[in-house]
Amino acid sequence: MHIRVELGPAPIDNLTLARSFRAGLNQGSSSLGAICSFEGLVREYGDDRNVIALELEHYPGMTERSLREIAEHAAERWQLLAIAIVHRVGRIELGEVVVVVSVASSHRHAAFEACAYIMDRLKTEAPFWKKEISASGQSWVASKDSDGLAAARWAAKD
Structure with missing residues (x-):
C-alpha cells in the first residue's frame, strides 16, 4: 500500500x-479494480459571496503528518492499493484546484468510501486556516x- 502526501503553493495539474x-x-x-478521485476547487461563494480567491495557511510538518495519519487510518479501514493527497497552500484563485484525493482499491465500494472518509476527516482535522478574499474584503472561514x-x-461505523 503506497501513500503519497504533497503540500505546497504550486498549482495542481490534476490530469x-x-x-x-x-x-x-x-x-x-x-x-x-477501482480508482476514486475528488477535486476540490475554489468557488465563487462561501461565507461571503463573490469570492475571488482563498488564502490557505498551515503549519509545515504538522499538516503533512496530519494528512498522512488520515490516509493511514483509511488504509486500516479498507483494503486499498494506494492513496494520494495533494493540497495547495497560499493564495488560490477562483476555479483553481485546492485539493485532490485519489484512492485505488480492488473494489469500487472501498475506493468511494475511503475517498469520502479522507475528505471528511481532512475538512475537520487537518491544520489549515482558510481566508476568503472577495471584492468586499477578507475574512477567516469558521468551521462548519x-x-x-x-x-x-x-x-458511528467503527
Missing part, C-alpha cells in the same frame, strides 16, 4: 496527477457544523 497515480499502480498490482456531521458518520 498529470491522475496519470502519475495510475502509472504507479500499473507497475505493481493486477488486482486494481455540516463538516463535523459528515466526519461524525465515520465514528
